[in-house]
Amino acid sequence: MSDILEVARRQVLDEGRGLSGAQVLECLTLPDDRLGDLLALAHEVRVRWCGPEVEVEGIVSLKTGGCPEDCHFCSQSGQFTSPVRAVWLNIPDLVRAAMETAETGATEFCIVAAVRGPDERLMSQVREGVKAINDAVEINIACSLGMLTQDQVDELAAMGVHRYNHNLETARSHFPSVVTTHTWEERWDTLRMVKEAGMEVCCGGIIGMGETVEQRAEFAGQLAELEPDEVPLNFLAPRPGTPFADRPLVEGPEALKTIAAFRLALPRTILRYAGGRELTLGDLGTRDGMLGGINAIIVGNYLTTLGRPAEQDLELLTELQMPIKALSQTL
Numbered sequence: 001m002s003d004i005l006e007v008a009r010r011q012v013l014d015e016g017r018g019l020s021g022a023q024v025l026e027c028l029t030l031p032d033d034r035l036g037d038l039l040a041l042a043h044e045v046r047v048r049w050c051g052p053e054v055e056v057e058g059i060v061s062l063k064t065g066g067c068p069e070d071c072h073f074c075s076q077s078g079q080f081t082s083p084v085r086a087v088w089l090n091i092p093d094l095v096r097a098a099m100e101t102a103e104t105g106a107t108e109f110c111i112v113a114a115v116r117g118p119d120e121r122l123m124s125q126v127r128e129g130v131k132a133i134n135d136a137v138e139i140n141i142a143c144s145l146g147m148l149t150q151d152q153v154d155e156l157a158a159m160g161v162h163r164y165n166h167n168l169e170t171a172r173s174h175f176p177s178v179v180t181t182h183t184w185e186e187r188w189d190t191l192r193m194v195k196e197a198g199m200e201v202c203c204g205g206i207i208g209m210g211e212t213v214e215q216r217a218e219f220a221g222q223l224a225e226l227e228p229d230e231v232p233l234n235f236l237a238p239r240p241g242t243p244f245a246d247r248p249l250v251e252g253p254e255a256l257k258t259i260a261a262f263r264l265a266l267p268r269t270i271l272r273y274a275g276g277r278e279l280t281l282g283d284l285g286t287r288d289g290m291l292g293g294i295n296a297i298i299v300g301n302y303l304t305t306l307g308r309p310a311e312q313d314l315e316l317l318t319e320l321q322m323p324i325k326a327l328s329q330t331l
Contacts, residue, residue: 021221039292057108058101235276263293
């Protein structure tokens with residue numbers, strides 16, 4: 001039987017064909033002493049099929065907290081006792097956040113709302129916000145507003161929203177253990193409409209929510225089937241008051257194997273560091289991931305947790321001689 005890394009070198013690096021779910025599982029279950037080889041191959045694949053640039057993004061929450069859904073990892077759910085409460089951001093603050101994001105060299109600015117899906121009030125604010133940002137600064141605008149109707153998809157596309165984020169969060173088989181107020185299929189339907197409307201699709205999930213290693217491999221295969229433009233990889237940072245508050249952190253080597261395996265499943269996709277990397281990987285592990293398949297990062301803070309200072313991430317990119325992707329290349 002051929003070694004999985006030899007197979008991946010031929011199939012992914014040379015031919016550009018991503019690994020299947022079964023092959024991803026082989027990577028995820030490699031012994032720790034093969035981790036360095038796995039990361040090195042994933043980095044080669046990233047450079048070969050995505051280039052050396054790193055895409056930098058900032059995110060801001062237009063509506064925080066008070067969400068009616070019961071996503072067990074999320075402190076913004078109104079069903080849990082977590083300390084996050086509903087807050088709306090005004091348009092001048094939204095524009096200010098976009099300008100500050102652009103000053104870091106970022107090319108993407110994502111407007112996020114904690115909702116099941118947008119109502120007319122939220123769509124009106126997004127409409128006003130997108131116009132105000134476009135009038136003030138040159139940056140790609142992405143949105144993450146939950147599940148959409150076809151009319152809402154069409155309106156966001158007409159506004160010029162560049163990319164839409166809607167995470168599947170986990171493997172289809174594990175989803176009912178994470179969310180009960182809506183289905184995995186409902187999320188998939190939104191992503192299908194977004195893709196058909198011509199917006200870029202951003203879809204990832206959270207590692208460490210009690211899924212098995214087989215389900216992580218299943219999830220990689222399902223993302224590959226979707227063919228998203230971007231996959232944000234989060235690692236669970238357990239939030240007080242949520243059902244997952246007491247879950248253990250993902251171990252560093254396990255997290256790095258996941259990063260590399262997802263890169264080998266998705267050779268041409270933007271693979272972005274998102275929430276939880278500071279706790280799971282720390283500074284050294286963050287560096288290893290950048291040399292193990294990652295080619296995009298969120299700088300600054302996340303929605304309800306603090307990230308590393310943007311300057312730290314930008315200094316790391318300089319040290320690794322990884323150029324920041326220019327805005328003109330993404331328009």
